Amino acid sequence: MATMSAGPAKIDRQISLPFAQAFKIALRNITIRLGRAMITGAGTMLGIAFLMSVFAANVARAAANEAVPLAEQQKQNWLVAMSLLVSVVGITNSMLMSVTERYKEIGTMKCLGALDNFIVRLFLIESGLLGFFGSLFGALIGMIFILLTRLNVVGNINWLHMLMYLGICLLIGTVLSVIAAVGPAMRAARMAPVEAMRTEV
Amino acid sequence: MAASKEATTSATVENSANGGMKNGGTLPTADGTNEAYSGQEYIVRAKGIKKTFLVGGQEVHALRGVDLDIKRGEYISIMGPSGSGKSTLFNMIGGLDKPTEGTVFIDEVDLAQLDAFELAWLRCRKIGYIFQTFNLIPVMTALENVTLPMIFAGASLDEQMERGRRLMDIVELEHRLHNKPSQLSGGQQQRVAIARSLANEPAIILADEPTGNLDQKTGKSIIELLKRLNKESGVTIITATHDDKMLSISDRIVVVADGQVTKITTPQEMDLHKGTVEGFH
Numbered sequence: 001m002a003t004m005s006a007g008p009a010k011i012d013r014q015i016s017l018p019f020a021q022a023f024k025i026a027l028r029n030i031t032i033r034l035g036r037a038m039i040t041g042a043g044t045m046l047g048i049a050f051l052m053s054v055f056a057a058n059v060a061r062a063a064a065n066e067a068v069p070l071a072e073q074q075k076q077n078w079l080v081a082m083s084l085l086v087s088v089v090g091i092t093n094s095m096l097m098s099v100t101e102r103y104k105e106i107g108t109m110k111c112l113g114a115l116d117n118f119i120v121r122l123f124l125i126e127s128g129l130l131g132f133f134g135s136l137f138g139a140l141i142g143m144i145f146i147l148l149t150r151l152n153v154v155g156n157i158n159w160l161h162m163l164m165y166l167g168i169c170l171l172i173g174t175v176l177s178v179i180a181a182v183g184p185a186m187r188a189a190r191m192a193p194v195e196a197m198r199t200e201v
Numbered sequence: 202m203a204a205s206k207e208a209t210t211s212a213t214v215e216n217s218a219n220g221g222m223k224n225g226g227t228l229p230t231a232d233g234t235n236e237a238y239s240g241q242e243y244i245v246r247a248k249g250i251k252k253t254f255l256v257g258g259q260e261v262h263a264l265r266g267v268d269l270d271i272k273r274g275e276y277i278s279i280m281g282p283s284g285s286g287k288s289t290l291f292n293m294i295g296g297l298d299k300p301t302e303g304t305v306f307i308d309e310v311d312l313a314q315l316d317a318f319e320l321a322w323l324r325c326r327k328i329g330y331i332f333q334t335f336n337l338i339p340v341m342t343a344l345e346n347v348t349l350p351m352i353f354a355g356a357s358l359d360e361q362m363e364r365g366r367r368l369m370d371i372v373e374l375e376h377r378l379h380n381k382p383s384q385l386s387g388g389q390q391q392r393v394a395i396a397r398s399l400a401n402e403p404a405i406i407l408a409d410e411p412t413g414n415l416d417q418k419t420g421k422s423i424i425e426l427l428k429r430l431n432k433e434s435g436v437t438i439i440t441a442t443h444d445d446k447m448l449s450i451s452d453r454i455v456v457v458a459d460g461q462v463t464k465i466t467t468p469q470e471m472d473l474h475k476g477t478v479e480g481f482h
Contacts, residue, residue, distance in 0.1 A: 111336075113322065115317070197297070
């Protein structure tokens with residue numbers, strides 16, 4: 001063992017957590033608490049579904065050669081912004097809960113040598129994944145819903161535009177989820193390793 | 202088992218904190234005086250540590266000046282009633298908390314001089330932690346829990362698997378590699394935690410009431426395992442405990458009361474069977 005060695009200690013700084021490993025741990029954290037993860041994801045899903053429905057409605061209108069009145073466009077923008085804001089607040093809230101719940105786990109990881117930024121990374125990846133899948137489903141739901149209500153123009157739809165809007169929704173949903181998790185993740189990372197020693201649950 | 206790893210570690214750049222000490226040099230101490238440096242004999246040296254907490258605007262002195270030297274390969278138990286400062290002392294030695302006054306040296310390195318990265322490195326490689334509540338990561342299998350510190354230390358996947366399996370073998374859980382903590386008994390979980398604490402071949406194992414959440418029989422087997430590791434691999438073991446069995450196999454027992462070390466004794470002197478010890482109820 002290490003104690004047999006002669007010579008003073010060499011303190012190094014190198015501590016690593018490869019992205020693949022961090023991803024694996026984050027994914028596991030989601031799958032093991034799938035029920036709650038789905039509720040968190042559902043927040044993103046609803047916000048993005050609404051955003052995509054607005055986009056898809058515009059594409060459908062273009063296909064039917066209808067103009068969108070300016071006032072209505074502004075109202076839509078406002079509603080979209082509000083719904084996204086609500087999703088962000090929802091995600092922040094559930095990530096905060098998740099941090100509180102995992103105090104001991106985070107403290108333990110720090111005792112094992114995890115740096116603050118590992119903890120941040122784990123939470124951001126987790127939230128990013130939730131955001132990605134939430135917005136994927138949300139975007140599809142929003143699109144399908146609008147297409148079903150405008151079946152008469154489906155033939156004329158510009159699918160390239162539709163695909164582009166899907167991409168935008170995915171991007172917005174994922175980025176917003178990650179941003180929403182920054183605060184909670186920092187809070188988790190600042191936790192002292194000694195928290196792991198606390199015996200009360 | 203660490204021979205090759207240590208050889209490479211020793212080849213790395215000399216740390217400035219201990220430069221010039223090898224040739225009978227001196228080590229700066231907390232009070233500014235210089236003291237003959239007694240080489241590699243001590244793995245932990247605490248000098249005049251005081252810790253003051255501010256609780257509700259009132260100063261609480263958890264430690265009132267503690268000196269403690271722990272030799273390499275020693276099995277030390279720290280005991281004391283709750284509120285005695287036992288946990289605080291324990292956390293200081295483990296690099297989990299910083300003293301208000303005084304210095305803690307681990308393996309000749311002054312903890313106060315280390316930044317966050319170096320402290321993390323120290324926790325990762327030099328110290329293995331064992332907790333009263335086991336603290337395995339619930340989403341990971343037993344083997345993954347054991348290999349997690351190795352990932353932090355940058356070990357290759359092959360190395361992780363090889364060492365992880367060997368450690369699980371040492372704690373006699375080679376048949377439960379892929380079980381989640383929730384599928385293991387308390388004793389088994391604590392064995393996994395012991396294997397995890399050994400992951401990067403630390404110089405010190407810190408065990409905080411390792412038998413506190415276990416029944417008598419299981420606790421006994423955990424104590425025997427710790428003692429065996431201490432004897433066979435020479436790892437220094439520091440425990441905070443109330444457990445008589447744990448105390449009886451210690452090399453030395455440090456009794457803490459009222460923020461001070463009131464006595465450093467041996468199990469023989471303490472006559473454990475009678476069960477009454479000064480400063481401890």
